[in-house]
Amino acid sequence: MAKKREVDISVDFAGRRLANPVFTASGTCGYGDELADFMDVNRLGGFITKSITLQPRKGNPAPRIVETDAGMLNAIGLANVGLERFVAEKLPVIARMSVPVFVNVAGERIDDYVAVVERLASEKAIAGFELNISCPNVAKGGISFGRDPEQVKEITSAVRKAAGDRILSVKLAPAVTDISVIARAAVEAGANALSLINTFTAMVIDIETRRPVLANRTGGLSGPAVKPIAVYLVNKVYNEVAKKAGIPILGLGGIRTASDAIEFLIAGASAVAVGTASFIQPDSAVRIIDGIEAYCVRHNVARLADLVGSLA
Amino acid sequence: MVNNKSKGVFTATVTSNRRIRECFWTIDLEFTGAGAAAFAEFQPGQFVQVDVSHLGLPAEDLIAPDLRDASRRNILLRRPFSFADVTAGPDRTTAELLYCVLGPASVRLTTLSRGDSLSFLGPLGNGFSVPPGKRLALLVVGGMGAPPIRCLAKLLKAEYPGTNVIAFIGAKTAQALPFEGQFEEMPERVDSFVPALARLGIPSAVATDDGSAGYRGFVTERLAQWLDEQRNWSAEGTVIYACGPEPMLAATAKLAAQRNIDCQVSMERRMACGIGVCQSCAVECRVEGSNETVYKLCCQDGPVFDSRTVVFDPPIQVVEEVGLARAIKEGLASPTVDEARILEALEHGEEERS
Ligand SMILES: Cc1cc2nc3c(=O)[nH]c(=O)nc-3n(C[C@H](O)[C@H](O)[C@H](O)COP(=O)(O)OP(=O)(O)OC[C@H]3O[C@@H](n4cnc5c(N)ncnc54)[C@H](O)[C@@H]3O)c2cc1C
């Protein structure tokens, strides 16, 4: 009987060794163990929380989502419990998880981001931060930071100082003139990873009422529809910024299967995150881990790192 | 309210799928193994998320003309459905999914036949609860709100034999009643009219917007009329359970509040995950002892809520002031499943009334 070949699907992510390259995406898997009924969360390569803001946020009125062909729009409006309740209620849960946890941070002003990161940077349970400067669904802050390289620099370096020795990934908006300019600004200001992509601002109209379906009028497009664009943007940033700088990319946008994830790895992502797909199949992320391993066995990839950026 | 911990993704086998009338269909399902055990614990008012993304469309001539455009959309997300009936056996649990064909997912459900399998995420959310000391349970149904109420009716009869149960059922027309039976020309009185409920010994009164069956007008008007007629009736001993379009729930909640009756409403929201992680299913709720409101999650904190806590959309005052048809037309009311139908019925009704 043939012996099962050993493959190493662990990855180095900004100096941290991860058991595998698969994360859950912010806003799609709660704050910690919410999906524990459906999968062993500790099998993940990494876990990213819903965006946390300094103050609690109620979020937008309903309808907050609408399905589109091969995707969905969401306009949740960063509804979250706020820093204080996150520390009191969610942090203890995170402390019991063995997977590296990254806290996604959002805000209206730079000081808000800094305050959240300062409070959490000394927590042993937290491996790092993901800076959300790309949320399309809030009136202030959010995406407006992520479009201007000067502001990206300013916010990244302020948060970098507050983050101490923790990993800091900056999550980029896809709909900008040149994403490499923004990526470079983040890297120069001290980001040690880049997450791309966040959602695309989009709209669905009810033609009977001639009104937008979402109460917020617009929402962020996610799901399989965005995947080819996300793969392209990951490859572009890998070639133009990340490879030279030695900065890992966390690739996401429309990943449903291991094959989708492998496309991102070949394009240049060191790790991937699963978002919308978890709504349909809550254990998508662990299925993808198994699928990546099987692919490596099938294609004689001894170390996953050999796959990263291997696009011909 | 009851929360079930043993939720998961389970496959069920379709044992039948048939049309009741107009846009209403019903699927019988069978769960075995772990699914049978999980759904044996299903509480009326809980729901499931069904995956229909693998199903194709029926032939075009089998799709209602007004749904042909809409049904072209590919399915990504699961869809929330209640069960109208659940029967637990020793090694299998059967369930009935009663559905209205109104969009791409429900159109695809019509293609299922015996032996097909379907993936369900569930049981989800909190079902109805039965407070102690209730001698009278009033069930209020609007259109497609029938499934969870039917499921509850069975539980009440089986486990609360001392409670008197009466159903009030509203729809646009006799044809739009999501029950099997012959309803045209049905009288207004409370009687054993609806076979699915009559079998359980539950009498019902029907209200239709056009008067084609039962009382002509809203089901809440019929309920108010009935309550006014009762002697020796105690508000404390009564509980109202309601499921239907949001304006109907708002009207029911108002009636319950005015008369000090406990009332539980089953709410609907567009859902992505159904398990509390995406925050898409916000229901605005009052915070006790303050003017503030918070958004609760329909899938996790509901779908059944105490009617006093919910801030309905549209606020009932708006509906009363401007009329439902205008409230919807002017965007004061946001879409509900039956919106187009209510609107149509109301426009029709309002013209006739004025
Ligand atoms: C907890 C819960 C239980 C439900 N139980 C049942 C049931 O037992 N039987 C049944 O027939 N239906 C039920 N529904 C409604 C059902 O989920 C929708 O009818 C279904 O998702 C429609 O999918 P579709 O793709 O066919 O149409 P879509 O194109 O998705 O929807 C058609 C129309 O319905 C509206 N709509 C869709 N979903 C919702 C929603 N969740 N809330 C308000 N409006 C919506 C849309 O705006 C559109 O106008 C339930 C919904 C919830 C939230």
Ligand SMILES: Cc1cc2nc3c(=O)[nH]c(=O)nc-3n(C[C@H](O)[C@H](O)[C@H](O)COP(=O)(O)O)c2cc1C
């Ligand atoms: C319902 C929903 C909520 C989201 N919330 C957040 C959030 O709070 N912070 C954030 O940075 N991204 C958020 N996102 C974006 C995702 O993390 C991800 O970048 C995007 O959805 C693309 O990946 P996907 O196609 O796999 O979902 C959210 C996405 C969805 C669908």
Ligand code: FES
């Ligand atoms: S549907 Fe996702 S939180 Fe309710």
